[in-house]
Amino acid sequence: xxxxxxxxxxxxxxxxxxxxxxxxxxxxxxxxxxxxxxxxxxxxxxxxxxxxxxxxxxxxxxxxxxxxxxxxxxxxxxxxxxxxxxxxxxxxxxxxxxxxxxxxxxxxxxxxxxxxxxxxxxxxxxxxxxxxxxxxxxxxxxxxxxxxxxxxxxxxxxxxxxxxxxxxxxxxxxxxxxxxxxxxxxxxxxxxxxxxxxxxxxxxxxxxxxxxxxxxxxxxxxxxxxxxxxxxxxxxxxxxxxxxxxxxxxxxxxxxxxxxxxxxxxxxxxxxxxxxxxxxxxxxxxxxxxxxxxxxxxxxxxxxxxx
Amino acid sequence: xxxxxxxxxxxxxxxxxxxxxxxxxxxxxxxxxxxxxxxxxxxxxxxxxxxxxxxxxxxxxxxxxxxxxxxxxxxxxxxxxxxxxxxxxxxxxxxxxxxxxxxxxxxxxxxxxxxxxxxxxxxxxxxxxxxx
Numbered sequence: 312x313x314x315x316x317x318x319x320x321x322x323x324x325x326x327x328x329x330x331x332x333x334x335x336x337x338x339x340x341x342x343x344x345x346x347x348x349x350x351x352x353x354x355x356x357x358x359x360x361x362x363x364x365x366x367x368x369x370x371x372x373x374x375x376x377x378x379x380x381x382x383x384x385x386x387x388x389x390x391x392x393x394x395x396x397x398x399x400x401x402x403x404x405x406x407x408x409x410x411x412x413x414x415x416x417x418x419x420x421x422x423x424x425x426x427x428x429x430x431x432x433x434x435x436x437x438x439x440x441x442x443x444x445x446x447x448x449x450x451x452x453x454x455x456x457x458x459x460x461x462x463x464x465x466x467x468x469x470x471x472x473x474x475x476x477x478x479x480x481x482x483x484x485x486x487x488x489x490x491x492x493x494x495x496x497x498x499x500x501x502x503x504x505x506x507x508x509x510x511x512x513x514x515x516x517x518x519x520x521x522x523x524x525x526x527x528x529x530x531x532x533x534x535x536x537x538x539x540x541x542x543x544x545x546x547x548x549x550x551x552x553x554x555x556x557x558x559x560x561x562x563x564x565x566x567x568x569x570x571x572x573x574x575x576x577x578x579x580x581x582x583x584x585x586x587x588x589x590x591x592x593x594x595x596x597x598x599x600x601x602x603x604x605x606x607x608x609x610x611x612x613x614x615x616x617x618x
Numbered sequence: 619x620x621x622x623x624x625x626x627x628x629x630x631x632x633x634x635x636x637x638x639x640x641x642x643x644x645x646x647x648x649x650x651x652x653x654x655x656x657x658x659x660x661x662x663x664x665x666x667x668x669x670x671x672x673x674x675x676x677x678x679x680x681x682x683x684x685x686x687x688x689x690x691x692x693x694x695x696x697x698x699x700x701x702x703x704x705x706x707x708x709x710x711x712x713x714x715x716x717x718x719x720x721x722x723x724x725x726x727x728x729x730x731x732x733x734x735x736x737x738x739x740x741x742x743x744x745x746x747x748x749x750x
Binding site for chain 2: 481485486494497500501503504507518521522531534545548551574
């Protein structure tokens with residue numbers, strides 16, 4: 312796949328394709344393109360390419376042309392060709408247009424045409440006024456012209472066009488615009504993704520900042536152990552204080568505290584009720600508080616198991 | 619090979635777009651999970667620090683001396699401090715004295731390990747083992 316070159320053929324009516332079915336590269340003769348050389352005060356090819364339609368306008372008939380622009384010895388070379396016409400020609404020559412790979416132009420090999428070249432068709436490819444030109448073979452003697460023994464020797468260094476039927480559903484220009492837009496959005500997504508990655512790493516550092524000097528809290532297992540221990544202590548101690556506060560709220564005239572006991576096993580308080588009328592009130596309050604109790608005579612025993 | 623070149627270019631760009639979109643989404647999920655996890659951890663750290671500073675206070679000896687002064691010295695039978703532990707035995711407390719002592723003690727971050735209050739006639743006896 313890589314490094315393998317397609318065979319190069321000079322594109323003319325009598326060409327014979329030896330390896331049908333495989334992709335071939337073609338060198339177009341001036342019959343299939345139009346060329347103009349201009350000295351323009353522009354620096355970059357994309358600027359020159361924008362000017363190509365207006366520069367070539369008076370040379371071209373109506374049609375959809377593709378323009379090739381490159382710089383040669385300080386001058387801009389403008390080449391226009393009609394891909395549709397080329398496709399029709401290829402079909403007439405028995406070449407599958409889809410099998411055409413790189414396209415070269417005879418204009419690109421002007422420096423190798425010091426001696427005119429006789430093509431298989433008998434026509435002569437020569438340079439006239441700096442432009443590759445096709446001339447009738449009868450104008451030259453055999454001694455004055457060279458022949459094409461190896462087309463590979465004519466292959467220009469660079470190809471400016473790839474295939475003549477590029478894409479069945481999308482045009483070349485559209486494909487570049489669409490691909491560019493998609494690639495731009497992809498880049499935005501990628502940049503956003505990278506920002507999220509960076510932000511996630513910064514987030515992780517907040518744990519160490521929050522732990523401060525107590526580095527043991529930064530570790531998940533240690534932190535969970537410490538938290539579990541102190542949550543248990545906190546819950547138990549708040550319960551003891553809440554029970555003491557509730558018991559204190561029950562005491563008063565006719566209700567006396569006999570004893571309170573609190574340890575790991577649980578909590579127990581014994582109340583002496585001096586007046587029978589108070590007993591119901593105390594029991595009602597205990598029920599509202601959700602405390603478990605046992606009532607016997609003038610004594611109420613409140614008991615809860617420890618957590 | 620060149621037959622679908624334009625489509626291949628657009629396809630490659632589309633593939634890059636889908637890949638970048640997935641990458642962004644995975645990164646965002648990772649970030650959201652990390653942030654939620656970090657927030658939870660930070661809350662736990664703050665809670666652990668607060669609980670530890672409450673129930674593992676360092677300056678309890680001075681505060682216990684003040685607690686001792688809440689009741690007359692004659693009521694104090696035992697007041698023993700050892701490292702981070704205190705044992706207190708009080709006797710013949712009036713109800714008001716018991717009330718004052720308990721209120722003060724309950725407001726202190728002492729871990730009440732054992733508490734026993736017994737009434738004898740109109741007076742109360744109190745035994746308490748606390749840690750901090």
